[in-house]
Amino acid sequence: MNLSRRAFLTQTALAAPLVVAASACVGARRLSRSSDAELSADLVIIGGGLGGCAAALAAARLGLRVIMTEETDWIGGQLTQQAVPPDENAWIETIGGTASYRALREAVRAHYRQHTPLTAAARANARLNPGNGWVSRLCAEPRVWLTVLETQLAPFVATGQLRILRQHRAVAADVDGDTVRAVLVQHALSGDRIALRAPHFADATELGELLPLTRTEYVTGAESQAQTGEPHAKASPEPDNVQGFTLCFAMDHRPGESHVIDRPAEYAYWRDLTLDPPSGEPRTRVLSFDDAGSRRLGFDPVRRTGFWSYRRIIDRTHFVPGTYDSDVTIVNWGQNDYSFGSLIEVSPMEAATHVARAKQLSLSLLYWLQTEVPRPDGGAGWPGLRLRRDIMGTDDGFAMYPYIRESRRIAAEFTVCEQHVTVEARQRETARPRAELTAAPFADSVGIGHYSMDLHLTTRGDRGQYGDTLPFQIPLGALIPRRMENLLPACKNLGVTHLTNGCYRLHPIEWNIGESVGALVAFCQAQRTTARAVRNSPAQLAAFQALLSRDGVPLAWPSPLPR
Template identity: 50%
Template structure:
């Protein structure tokens, strides 16, 4: 959150020479260019968006595109959430190049490729690839650097930053809320660096945080953890209700490999603990966590992975180095990149020993610090003890790339959190709506081949239901889903009128969160929320009125379709 980090970003995006409304915690007096902020303790706007991840950015684009003013706050000094500050290349479905996401998300992907074409010395072959994948990572068709994500998102937001419709407050988090009946009147935001507080008044509020931070402070009813099978009747639900049972989170890091250099780091604190750690989960893990074996998510049997930082694939095994590779040097002219760069977000650094939801700030930090130590220990293990096909051990040339992550310690700025508080919504998506097996049991062999068709659809998405091991002893829960829709009812709290979720905090269950939590779906949720706010503001309605009236709902769906939102799947 320091000014020097912002200035690096400003230089990258071309914002440094402009007087734009971006406020960075700890340097507000010298850095603010906000037209409505001059060190005041209170600001008024149309929409207050807490959280600068993909959902928050999509919501901001939607409301500003439709003439409203907005404020976005972000805890770190990077917007972008899981795609940037958390270091996770986009997990997407197989149709993403043509459809299955809002036009604005597809535009983001085009802009990423154009950014590389404009600014990087690509080879002629790479430059001419329509679907350029900068990293050629196998996890995504568009693996790219976190810095580029931030730059492209700012590029998309730039017109509204420039004309004063949008203000971004970096290094701020929500502190308290002022309520009036079933409405939020204002949110107090606090600078992480110096505890400076600003009260933000708005007509509508968006919770785009990674953990659903606005829900407790606004007294919005919510659910955490695992529902019981008795509650949801879901095929894969837990037998018991466990509110503190959440998926593992991960502190990602970037690395490359210098073959002729010894980059071995100092032995991390608690390395021996992590070296010998066997996850206490059921069904049993494959053995030690720091190993090239893990539990296959589909059948939970031990499965061997490959690892070779030279990029050489191991026959019959996934090479983890290539899996989330951000930069493949062969896409660029010789000598521009000395080495490939990859992101480590693997089973081996999933942190299963603690919970980040509904805990104190001190406990949150302590748990994240322990997860960072796990990631450092994994890196040290790869340098010193990982088995090699040639019979040797370790790859001493591996190098932490903190510059790629924008940090000094090499770790991501923020943990990759897979599960949040979830609103008690007007409608909750269950496994029977989107799970392939459960759907057939409910709807029959013919109808069950498609996900449930929601009358109030405001977007589409797809990912298999993918739950990582949990902090209370569950192993992977991973099974097929069906291309699904996002129902408007899942975005509406049962009671509160003017607070909307725009991250992993929508009306899903522990199970269905597993397919609604990935990059394009989060963007779709933020887009739908932003468009709902724009539409209801113009027509003097609220979200519940739109959903409950067939004519109003149809008009709203036509409105969002005209702005590039798909509400039904094409060709499926």
């Protein structure tokens, strides 16, 4: 398969850290070569996704000097380089997220009002949804999210308080007992290396890549019931059983034109592949709308319905006639979820193979939609579907980075389990009626979130696990490793299980995690204390929670919740 230059860099960036994971921790005197540069800050954040950006903003607002790295050209993670419109809760417009996350969302709306030719009706809509996608109340272009994020960070970059190292990945770490002294990062193109030194580090990588580099204890895959006590956990641990990832792409539709791509090399394989269904259900092909849910939704770019509008990021009717000839939609569906291998704990070659095959799956889905998908009029295929190569900032039209649903997770002081958050488990635990149920309260809360316990197809073939959850909190204990003293998780790598990762992995929750981590580091440096001591001291915990509250981080859901 021919890969664009940037796509190849994406693959190598994913794989390379695995090479050094087993032997990355070397002595401080041997970490850097004499030719390596060194930089220092109050906080080093490895990973420029949503959690990393939120941590950088919070820490910089509180006066810290921050260095943040990013493996690709784009910061922003799920919203930008992975091209995933935000999965959010029902209260996100008012109370369902931090003040800074809501400000990010409103800045995106303001960007469209100020810089695009909206219709009068769209411009006047206080809750403008540029794409009218129904996965989210705010579906917008990845580049717009990127522009807004960079604008928010720009004042701190301009003063030198924040430095962003793009196209850099972590390759080694200097660890002294329970303390990280430095992390060595390498530029993807030049190979130049920089040793980053700080009193505090945050792992905001999509796969928790700093954990093996620093020998921080962590968990992967599915735990057993004996380990977690979760009703739906496995009988035995399955560390290789993780949710699939997706190579997203954007497309529009040009009726009367043909934009059919070359037949993908693996098309016949993916077209004919079927999956083992849940008990009692018929087998379904991967490239199909055969299952009941997909059949009900359908796909029609002319009527603009079903999967076409699901993750749509441009609704052409919101803009002055003539601005767009077509809607633009993101393809991140069950049909192109890649669950046939993991990017965690595999060799670089195997990781690169899985990324390449995931791209073949997505290409095959596009080709099938263009040529074979049954149409409502009895025909087959929509040849006018066009891969929008300009949307993603890449040569081949695919997202810069795979959409990662599951990461390595720290072995934490406290782990959030199914029995803390699901309706079913809480009813069993409390014997209360549904109307009186709440998630387990956490006295050390540093934020809130809500989403169903949503697990996509996994590498062992588990399909469509959904658990109804109650609005929950983010406990500080889930952000503190059991042993390491100055390394904190700032992404999907907090203390959750395989199951609860399914409801803690979403955009506003990841942002809240990063924001609380950035504030926590600033608090610890100001008070000359540690994260562990903050959690264990009632006075320090109260002071830190007061800081979060002042900065617009809600610590609990109101009761009753607004309708």
